[in-house]
Amino acid sequence: MGLLKNSPRRTTSVQWPAEVDAHLDLLVRLAANEGIPISRAQMLSALVANASLSGPTMAKMARRYLGQLKVGDLARAAQPDDLPEVRHRGRQRAHPT
16 A cells, blocks of 8 residues: 555645745645655645545634635744745745735
């Protein structure tokens, strides 16, 4: 039996706020700082694969995102300057100016 990360793939298209995208980059950098090189796609897969299968827990997370998180909440999260920069493979995303 092989590793889940090596199993057949499916491409999805996700649109989300730029602040959430920046938070994903922060998660990738945090993992890299711990010596775990992981791509954005792999981090998303890890988050989904490790998510709780509890309805109440998922409802709480959804409720928080849909009705409680405000613009700037994620950006205010601690972002240590000493985290390693992570190079993205593939097509580079355009960053707003």
